[in-house]
Amino acid sequence: MNKMMIFKIQTIKALKLKNMISKVLTVFTLLASVSILNGCSSIEPWVKPYERQNLADPITFFGRDPVSDNYMHHVRQSRESARGAEGSAGGGCGCN
Amino acid sequence: MKVQEALKVVLEVVVVVINQFVAMICKKVIFTALLVLLALMPNVSESAVLPEDRSDILYHRFDGGGVVIDGPSILIRKSIKDTVSISANYYVDNVSSASIDVVTTASAYTEERKEQSMSVEYLRDKTVLSVNYGQSTENDYDAKSAGFNFTQDFFGDLTTLSGGYSQGWDVVGKSGDESFAEEANRKQYRVGLSQVVTKNSLVGLSWETITDEGFLNNPYRSVRYRDGAGFSFQSELYPETRTSDAFSIRGMYYLPYRAAIKAEYRVFSDTWGIEAKNYELGYTHPYGEHWIFDVKLRHYEQTKANFYSDLFSRIDAQNFRARDKEMSTFSNDSVGLSVSYEYELLNSTFFDRFSINLAFDYIDFKFEDFRDIRVNGAAVGEEPFYTYDALVTRMFFSVWY
Numbered sequence: 001m002n003k004m005m006i007f008k009i010q011t012i013k014a015l016k017l018k019n020m021i022s023k024v025l026t027v028f029t030l031l032a033s034v035s036i037l038n039g040c041s042s043i044e045p046w047v048k049p050y051e052r053q054n055l056a057d058p059i060t061f062f063g064r065d066p067v068s069d070n071y072m073h074h075v076r077q078s079r080e081s082a083r084g085a086e087g088s089a090g091g092g093c094g095c096n
Numbered sequence: 097m098k099v100q101e102a103l104k105v106v107l108e109v110v111v112v113v114i115n116q117f118v119a120m121i122c123k124k125v126i127f128t129a130l131l132v133l134l135a136l137m138p139n140v141s142e143s144a145v146l147p148e149d150r151s152d153i154l155y156h157r158f159d160g161g162g163v164v165i166d167g168p169s170i171l172i173r174k175s176i177k178d179t180v181s182i183s184a185n186y187y188v189d190n191v192s193s194a195s196i197d198v199v200t201t202a203s204a205y206t207e208e209r210k211e212q213s214m215s216v217e218y219l220r221d222k223t224v225l226s227v228n229y230g231q232s233t234e235n236d237y238d239a240k241s242a243g244f245n246f247t248q249d250f251f252g253d254l255t256t257l258s259g260g261y262s263q264g265w266d267v268v269g270k271s272g273d274e275s276f277a278e279e280a281n282r283k284q285y286r287v288g289l290s291q292v293v294t295k296n297s298l299v300g301l302s303w304e305t306i307t308d309e310g311f312l313n314n315p316y317r318s319v320r321y322r323d324g325a326g327f328s329f330q331s332e333l334y335p336e337t338r339t340s341d342a343f344s345i346r347g348m349y350y351l352p353y354r355a356a357i358k359a360e361y362r363v364f365s366d367t368w369g370i371e372a373k374n375y376e377l378g379y380t381h382p383y384g385e386h387w388i389f390d391v392k393l394r395h396y397e398q399t400k401a402n403f404y405s406d407l408f409s410r411i412d413a414q415n416f417r418a419r420d421k422e423m424s425t426f427s428n429d430s431v432g433l434s435v436s437y438e439y440e441l442l443n444s445t446f447f448d449r450f451s452i453n454l455a456f457d458y459i460d461f462k463f464e465d466f467r468d469i470r471v472n473g474a475a476v477g478e479e480p481f482y483t484y485d486a487l488v489t490r491m492f493f494s495v496w497y
Binding site for chain 1: 147152154156158169171185187251252253254284286288292294295296298300302303304305306340341342343344346348350354355356358360362364366370372373374380382388396398401422423428434453455457461488490492494
């Protein structure tokens, strides 16, 4: 195995490692945010259940009509290379 | 020299061992962190909710770039005892294609694709667990997929964490070649977080990684290469693996006069060198008791794959080659309009309400390195860039019960 091959293998491994570390950091950032919000007793939920009538209104939902939104995702995925993280149909406040 | 060779081998082994050790540690850390997260979730008394019981029947039509695709989609959802919700979807694409790819290298065709899918969602306290299965068949392509998802509400229901995993198994065929059957497998990992910010606004984050392995190119598509004063075609050849990451952020704000604005931004990159982003802005405006109007603007742009070229210099110019316009550098802009008429069925014992809906999206595609080789008289490699527009229509009837 020549030097170039070893260099290539190590570069590929380094890139894979970098990618993995980046993903781990992303997950950790997410978990840290969640844990802080969840575990810190000084922060209380600031929007009370009786204040959520606006968020319960179907006009606020990102995917109000799943049958139509699923179709539009399919149309775009067939014609664009980007894919994933399109979001899911339904309400965003646990009140759909 | 032998000592140096031996040292190199030892160093390489050390690098491999360290990498594997770090990978193992990373996996364990993620697993432990997820366990900690589950342990941190509060034991709550209020319940999350399942999706509403409803059925939809939709007619869809895509008309653009010489392609017309239309058909029905039927989606039925029903819950059982407020803890389980089952949905089933039947979807058909009737394709009639005389696209630029087809007319320049093959002949126009018609075909039908049918898709069936179902999902079961189970609700327990603030957690919704769901499993789904789907399959799609057409004369030269079979696809099966299965997956699971979860959502967990916490922090007084202001925060929703979601995640999921799906796997897909495709078999790629080729019309006119019964012996052609190649496999393509896919794995999808996703995580999302939705946060209520104020009583009128919320923000959502999503991240999804997808990996593909197998036969990933279209068996009918060709690349063109210079051949003397003109050009000829040879088959496309894509790498057999692809991994992509997409991250999106979306927000919603409820306006004081009962209307909503929504915005979304997504970035994407993959191991084929494609980078993409899209922006979307939407406005929802109810009118009177029964009408809801929606307006959407969207912009999408992407860079080409590393192995894409509109015109290769010679035959077998690269080990991987593509001239699929979806792999090229391009952008599109779209405008969407929709109107819904909703009516509450106060006198019905079974049905709650229904809606009649009509939606249009006009999409304008502009390609920056995919040329329209149908144009006569242009020098090879100097043909005008291809553009096309499309009208996407949805008409559907929904009923809640």
